[in-house]
Amino acid sequence: MVNHQFRLAARPIGLPKRSDWNYTEEPVRDPGPGEVLVKSLYISLDPAMRGWMNEGRSYIEPVKIGDVMRAGAVGRVVASQNPSFTTGEYVFGVLGVQEYAVSDGRGLTKIDPNIAPLPVYLGALGITGLTAYFGLLEIGKPLAGDTVVVSGAAGATGMVVGQIAKIKGCRAVGIAGGPEKCNYAVRELGFDACIDYKSEKVMESLHRDCPKGINIYFDNVGGEILDAALANLARGARVVICGAISQYNSTEGIKGPANYLSLLVNGARMEGFVVFNFVSRYAEGVRELAVWRAMGKLKTREDIVEGFQTFPETLLRLFSGENSGKLMIKVADS
Numbered sequence: 464m465v466n467h468q469f470r471l472a473a474r475p476i477g478l479p480k481r482s483d484w485n486y487t488e489e490p491v492r493d494p495g496p497g498e499v500l501v502k503s504l505y506i507s508l509d510p511a512m513r514g515w516m517n518e519g520r521s522y523i524e525p526v527k528i529g530d531v532m533r534a535g536a537v538g539r540v541v542a543s544q545n546p547s548f549t550t551g552e553y554v555f556g557v558l559g560v561q562e563y564a565v566s567d568g569r570g571l572t573k574i575d576p577n578i579a580p581l582p583v584y585l586g587a588l589g590i591t592g593l594t595a596y597f598g599l600l601e602i603g604k605p606l607a608g609d610t611v612v613v614s615g616a617a618g619a620t621g622m623v624v625g626q627i628a629k630i631k632g633c634r635a636v637g638i639a640g641g642p643e644k645c646n647y648a649v650r651e652l653g654f655d656a657c658i659d660y661k662s663e664k665v666m667e668s669l670h671r672d673c674p675k676g677i678n679i680y681f682d683n684v685g686g687e688i689l690d691a692a693l694a695n696l697a698r699g700a701r702v703v704i705c706g707a708i709s710q711y712n713s714t715e716g717i718k719g720p721a722n723y724l725s726l727l728v729n730g731a732r733m734e735g736f737v738v739f740n741f742v743s744r745y746a747e748g749v750r751e752l753a754v755w756r757a758m759g760k761l762k763t764r765e766d767i768v769e770g771f772q773t774f775p776e777t778l779l780r781l782f783s784g785e786n787s788g789k790l791m792i793k794v795a796d797s
C-alpha cells in the first residue's frame with residue numbers, strides 16, 4: 464500500500480500557494496508493537512493551519528519544514544498491535560494531511576458512527592463544536608436574556624455558538640459574509656438576526672440589532688468587525704477572542720483593536736482561549752453536544768470536498784469564505 468502526503472515545503476507569505484507544499488509518496492509501514500495503522504477517511508481543514516505554518520512561539524509548535532502538515536482526521540483502524548484498538552474501529556486523531564497514519568494510540572479517540580455520521584466528528588461533535596461549547600460557556604458565561612453576537616456565524620464554530628446561545632435562552636445575532644449565509648443563520652439555525660458584513664455597515668447594524676448593547680461578543684474574525692463590536696458593548700460585557708481569521712494572511716502585521724477603551728467604560732473584559740486547554744473535558748462537551756443534536760436543537764453542516772490532492776486549493780476556501788459549515792476533505796469511502 465502507498466501513502467500520499469502533503470508536507471510543508473516553505474513558510475508562506477500571505478495566502479499559502481501550492482509551491483508551499485510538497486506532495487510525497489511512500490510505502491505504508493506496518494504498525495509495530497503498541498501501534499495502530501489508521502486509514503484517513505475525512506481530513507479537517509482549519510484556519511489554524513495557517514498559523515501552524517508560521518515560525519515563532521505559539522500555543523503549539525510550528526510544523527517543521529519537510530514535516531507532514533498537521534491536521535485532525537477521522538479514520539478507520541486497518542491494522543492494530545495495540546490492545547486498546549481493534550481493526551475496523553473508527554477514530555479521531557491528529558493524523559496529518561496524509562492517507563495513512565501510524566499511531567501509538569495516544570491522542571486517538573474512538574468515535575461511534577451510530578451516534579452521528581463520521582464527518583460530524585470533525586465539526587459539531589469535534590474540535591470546532593468543542594471550541595464553541597467551551598468558549599461560549601466557560602469564557603463568555605452566558606446568562607438567559609443576554610445578547611450574544613458571533614462573527615463567522617455560518618462557519619463551523621460560529622454556527623454552533625449561535626445555537627448554544629439560543630439553547631441557553633440568549634438572543635443570538637450573527638455576522639457573516641453574504642445574504643445566503645445570513646439567511647441560513649436566521650432561517651435554519653434560529654439566530655434572531657444576522658448582519659451581512661459584506662454589504663452592511665457593521666457598526667450601525669449592530670446598534671440596530673443590539674439595542675441594549677452586546678453582552679457577549681464571540682470573535683472569530685478580528686480586524687474591523689472586532690472594533691465595531693467593541694463600540695457596541697453593554698456594561699459588564701465579555702469579549703471572547705476565539706480567532707482572527709481576517710488577519711491570518713496579513714503581510715503587514717496584525718491590526719489590533721482601536722476601540723479597546725470600551726472595555727474600561729463598560730467594565731467589560733476581553734479574554735482569549737484555546738480549546739486544547741479543555742482537553743480533559745472533551746468527553747463531557749461531546750456528550751452534551753450529541754444530546755442537543757439528537758433532540759434537534761443543534762443543526763450541523765459539513766462542507767465536504769472530494770479528493771486528497773485538492774488540499775492546497777481547498778484550504779484557501781476558508782479565507783475566501785467559500786466554505787459553508789465545517790470544511791473537510793473526503794479521502795476515502797471506507
Ligand SMILES: NC(=O)c1ccc[n+]([C@@H]2O[C@H](COP(=O)([O-])OP(=O)(O)OC[C@H]3O[C@@H](n4cnc5c(N)ncnc54)[C@H](OP(=O)(O)O)[C@@H]3O)[C@@H](O)[C@H]2O)c1
Nearest residue numbers: 510594615618619620639640683706707708709737738784
Ligand atoms: N481558539 C481556538 O481554540 C479555536 C479553535 C478552532 C477555531 N478557532 C478559530 O475560529 C474561527 C473560525 O474557525 P472555523 O474552523 O469555524 O472556520 P469557518 O468559520 O468554518 O470558516 C472560516 C470563515 O471565516 C470567514 N472569513 C474568512 N475571511 C474573513 C475576513 N477577512 N473577514 C471576516 N470573515 C472572514 C468566512 O466566512 P464569511 O463568508 O462569513 O466571511 C469563512 O467561511 C477561526 O478564527 C479559527 O482560527 C479557534
